[in-house]
Amino acid sequence: MKIAFIIPPCVELLDLAGPLQVFTEAKAYGLEVSLEFYSYQPENVSSAGLPMGKVLPYIEAYLQQEDFLFIPGMEFDYLNSAEFKAEVDFFSWVKACADKQVTVCSVCNAAYILGEAGLLNNRECTTHWRRVKDLQARFPQAKVIGDTLYVKQDNIYTSAGISAGIDLALSVLEDLKGAFFTHQIARGLVVYQRRSQKHKQESIYLDYRNHLNPHIHEVQDHLINNLAGDNRIENLASLVAMSPRNLSRVFKEKTGITILEYLTHLRVEKAKTFLNNPYYTVDYVAAQCGFKTARQLQKLLKAIN
Missing domain, CATH: 3.40.50.880 (Class I glutamine amidotransferase (GATase) domain)
Incomplete structure (x- = not known):
């Protein structure tokens, strides 16, 4: 060949x-x-x-x-x-x-x-x-x-x-x-995040970042690096010295989506990448990406496909 x-x-x-x-x-x-x-x-x-x-x-x-x-x-x-x-x-x-x-x-x-x-x-x-x-x-x-x-x-x-x-x-x-x-x-090749035909040219890691608010950027960075962590609004708010209500309002104002919607986008994107690895089970991927169960992940993937 x-x-x-x-x-x-x-x-x-x-x-x-x-x-x-x-x-x-x-x-x-x-x-x-x-x-x-x-x-x-x-x-x-x-x-x-x-x-x-x-x-x-x-x-x-x-x-x-x-x-x-x-x-x-x-x-x-x-x-x-x-x-x-x-x-x-x-x-x-x-x-x-x-x-x-x-x-x-x-x-x-x-x-x-x-x-x-x-x-x-x-x-x-x-x-x-x-x-x-x-x-x-x-x-x-x-x-x-x-x-x-x-x-x-x-x-x-x-x-x-x-x-x-x-x-x-x-x-x-x-x-x-x-x-x-x-x-x-x-x-x-040190290409650990293989992307499939279903991946988009746009990147969730760059989307919703065309604002200049440093607090919201900090929250977004934290979410990207802590998908399976404790991401309750109270913890995120304390991270940037804002009240939970004010953080929710400003995040939506600057990005156009809620914190939960953004976190879900991140989790789904990471899951799609992990699922390209033949060594990873769906249960493992779900846990690493912060989903409560593999069924929850599968339901989301089915909905977007």
């Missing part, structure tokens, strides 16, 4: 290095795979200015049904250039790979390459949240989803920006080798 990486002009380094490192680590653990590198220009320079050197032209890649083609994202200005639009032969080649049932995976705005190849027509897909509206406008037949980390439909996989490429690569690895093997790789 081959996993081929296309190195486009102005490549975003983490879009390339993240998925590549997943499979490099997997090889060290026994995954039998050949990692290959191709381009459609003789030499490339990354968006950060790092020269990439010469790699083989894409026409020398011989990919079959069991193989994967990863295309990392690139500097957005390049995608709007005449130079990019002129790469019609490359777009046709990508389409031909997909037609042969090669699994084509885009990271971040490399979804535009798939769009130019006609591979997004009538398919669900995603890209970096900054480019969701633009991708939909440029390829109106695509079904662009903005609130997900990656989408896998047929043999066309698309992921959101930057680090989401790691999530997609781990998902591919799990399809190939199973959850236990993939967990080993994630641990080796």
Whole structure:
């Protein structure tokens, strides 16, 4: 099996290095795979200015049904250039790979390459949240989803920006080798919080923080780090020298939700992350996240799905 990486002009380094490192680590653990590198220009320079050197032209890649083609994202200005639009032969080649049932995976705005190849027509897909509206406008037949980390439909996989490429690569690895093997790789990469397709690009750890009240920020930080602790309103209020009634009022005013709603969001998010670990039972996850019972957790997860 081959996993081929296309190195486009102005490549975003983490879009390339993240998925590549997943499979490099997997090889060290026994995954039998050949990692290959191709381009459609003789030499490339990354968006950060790092020269990439010469790699083989894409026409020398011989990919079959069991193989994967990863295309990392690139500097957005390049995608709007005449130079990019002129790469019609490359777009046709990508389409031909997909037609042969090669699994084509885009990271971040490399979804535009798939769009130019006609591979997004009538398919669900995603890209970096900054480019969701633009991708939909440029390829109106695509079904662009903005609130997900990656989408896998047929043999066309698309992921959101930057680090989401790691999530997609781990998902591919799990399809190939199973959850236990993939967990080993994630641990080796120090990626302890594996995220699934159900995770959103937005983060509960950043949401509801667009205010400047230091007391509310302190309470939010405390809740994040003490999901299973004693989070009664009296204890939270004493933490920031406010009355319980005043804390409840100010928290709702600054964040738009109640303390209990915020805490529940945090607990569910942490639980979804923990449940990706095959070693954790539902009972253990529920206890670690502050739920009274596993049934309470399962009921909440069912309600949001």
